[in-house]
Amino acid sequence: MDPVCPGMSLASSHIQPCLWFDDRLEEAARFYTAIFPNSSISHLGPVAGEFTLDGLTFRGVNGGPEIAFSEAVSFSIVCRDQSEVDYYWDSLADGGQESVCGWLKDRFGLSWQVVPARLHDLLSDPDPRRAEAASRALLGMRRIVVAQLEAAADAARAG
Incomplete structure (x- = not known):
């Protein structure tokens, strides 16, 4: 278990993408895991969650509208x-x-x-x-x- 985010696992890689959603983390995790093979949702809470897409672990947060995705990543x-x-x-x-x-x-x-x-x-x-x-x-x-x-x-x- 992750001591920083209880309920979430410590994946084999120390580097994991963390995606900041306004308030649609659960919807996004379900959308992405339905598209990619070898995918699953490990944990979804009201603020944070973790899911895997084709073997790559992602973390996500419902962080509010202050930060939006850009083409920079x-x-x-x-x-x-x-x-x-x-x-x-x-x-x-x-x-x-x-x-x-x-x-x-x-x-x-x-x-x-x-x-x-x-x-x-x-x-x-x-x-x-x-x-x-x-x-x-x-x-x-x-x-x-x-x-x-x-x-x-x-x-x-x-x-």
Whole structure:
């Protein structure tokens, strides 16, 4: 048990994200744990709680409206394929706000970037024309579409 927050566990990592919600911690914890695999709620109290998303432990507080989330801190989800990109994008953007290059804010104002694992390979292609073409294609996207990135990179190689 955590001596600072009774009822909460001491997770294996000493570093844990702590999310400050106005007064919607329980709603957020239930929303996130319904989306991510290997997720659970450990504890929810009126002020503080703890939940796990795909093995990563989060703490949350109902701290009031004084502090809001910003793009300065976000969570990146690296996806295996387009269907996983689509799943996380649709789930997290529901009730939120879409932005460019795979970024979005969810209904609680928390920023996420939903990216395919393939993006790193395309942007670091040894052929600078392919990497640049993929980068230009990315800048025109909200939800990242792998096939469009690959088509842009392939067209640059052919040109």
